[in-house]
Amino acid sequence: MEIKLGLKENWKQFTLLVLVNMLVGGMVGLERTVVPLVGTEEFKIGSDIVVFSFIIAFGVVKAFTNLVSGVLADKYTRKRVLILGWLVGLPVPFLLAWGNSWNWIIIANILLGISQGLAWSMTVNMKIDLVGPKKRGLAMGLNEAAGYGAVGFTALLTGYLASRYGLRPAPFYIGIFYTVAGLILSILVIRDTRDYARLESAQVAQQQITEEKFHKPDLLWVFRETSFKNKNLFAVSQAGLINNLNDGMSWGVFPLLFISAGVSLEGVGWIKAVYPFVWGIGQVITGPLADKIGRKPLIVWGMFVQAIGHVVIGLEFLSPFMSGLIGSILLGIGTAMVYPALLAAVSDTAHPSWRASSLGVYRFWRDIGYSVGALMAGIVASFFGLIWAVHIAGIITFLSGLLVLIRMKEKKPYE
Template sequence: MLGQERTVLPLLGEQEFGITAYTAGLGYILVFGLAKAATNYFAGTWSDRFGRKPVLVAGWLVAVPVPLMLIWAPSWEWVLVANLFLGISQGLTWSTTVVMKIDLVGPARRGLAMGLNEAAGYTAVAATALATGYLAESYGLRPAPFFLGIAFVALGLGLSTLAVKETREHARLDAASHVARADGRHDHLHRELSNGQVFIQTSFKEPALSAASQAGLVNNLNDGLAWGLFPILFAGAGLSVGKIGVLAALYPAVWGLGQLFTGALSDRWGRKWMIASGMWLQAIALALIGLADVFTVWALAATLLGAGTAMVYPTLLAAIGDVAHPAWRARSVGVYRLWRDGGFAVGALLAGLLADALGIHTAIWAIAGLTALSGLVVAVRMYETHHRPTPAEQDVTNET
């Protein structure tokens, strides 16, 4: 559902609706990010209250009108409303799949599970961005590329309704048998926390949770930049829609496939330095995109950007799962994803304002610097969250 927009929508706004200002053109990402961020927060609470599966199905129902609105949109306002629905849908569906996988696996395989979840999603984003680029080049910007979205809604809703099983009881069992860390690191994080306390701990107070939240926000901030401005940058250099589609697909493809390995590696090597290094690699890649003006260098930079994002994305989710108590883990995931996907909105607004005022290259370099600073915050503030149980702790867990 996201992939159908990444190549086509920036070009659609410029060519069919005459959206020339960067800030106005990125409005659809701003709307999407705000809607998804807010819905992420409620998705965690609702999945605890009503169960995971009902929230997942509801998310797919909200997605039903999105591709139809993009096909028939008579004005740019219709595109904004479609992205409002898409943001709500993504907040409900993707948040729930994350929570369900954390429900189903223990701490030793949490990074692997998050890598599988995110790899499935972003590989699909890449494949669809590539496919819609070729469809748009062959058949025009509308309606052909968005026919894929209609198929995705049907598949997602059908599978969620008929195949997915409820996982909430797994989390309750995990909470009942939860063993505290022997080093006392999480002794202040009690089993019963209010929604407000979960928000404060995840956002500001707990060092690892708050460091992860800011890194997630900055990661999606630069993804909002990539989504909204890169196709315009590439088109301005004279690249064809097909080549723009290749570049739009390359970054999420490396990101998606890389997570099959990086999530599992974080189970072996730890979370902290995987996250910090990934943010710094993203910063280098963004700076290179801002400096380059040819397809081959942009392709290399997109590959590096995807690799850096792959190092960060599943590892941040695994770190949240490491620290949050099972009784309020779904709510903590919701708060983290509120901040992370709020980065789409912040990135769209910041990138648009900077590009309008100072030029598109300056906007890219500024966000590269912000990404490097975020990695430094992780290096200074976050402790290693992936705690390997001692033999004594493992014995207690086995006895339980």
């Protein structure tokens, strides 16, 4: 069968991958509202750092899995790695629902981190492979809209189920459906896309890359190039880390902060849901916008909008629920602006021959942000209170946007 690059030419497989990524995102949404409260109310954990330890474990494991996912994809095909991600994720909802100690919750999040690092990375790489260079922003917008829209929907649904039937096990039943459906779809209907990347690579001139680097870039070379040697990739990587620092902070802090402020469990569910939901759906707009106006404006202003969202959460003249809801909407808008633009910027800069590995390195730094955010929040909250974890995150986010403004230069994608 002849293969061609493009969204129109590959819309059926692209649509199936969007559906699969909705299921991948839903697995993260399982934890957004309920798990921190399981730690404080069911297991009676008094330390913020210990409560946030499940996020730290998830972030570290997912980050390192991202780092090797591109290498695994190039060696064993994208489809096999996607299936492996679902297999690793199968025990997760059972452990979350019935684990009888906090250690089982940590183990569930280690498995979830591996599963997400493999499965979500593959849906990203496979969509980029299919569409080619001209529609990357749109492709990433649709991919992340599906994933984070599902995160928001599931966070809201678990909050509702928890308020009606208790913190466990009812909210986690839907995770069993997600894992089984995702595994079946990945085995039966998803096709591998590595040949599409090879086709694009063959069409690209070897510009700005030496012959040796073009043919045999090892992971160490790609890690250095993506992490600090290439100014654009460095700017993108640090912005990705700070973006997910916000997510990691809010994941642990928001349920505890707003419950302590008198917000109901359903209200916390709405606050937790609106952030990833706006983040997800907004990317349907910001993804193609990144193709039209460039990556840098969306990244810079997206970081600034997130910083404003943190300020709103601290406003005392609003009720806790309203400040949380408005602040979360602004966080979602800002994240929607940066997320597809960051992924597309990496794809613009990295050559197709080492793009999967570069995306893995970028996603390593981005998802380390979960752990950094949770650790920062735990330490700051222990000394100054939960609200100061929000304030510190806002300051760091603003500085990150300034760094992108200064260091990053718009780059035309490979065509």
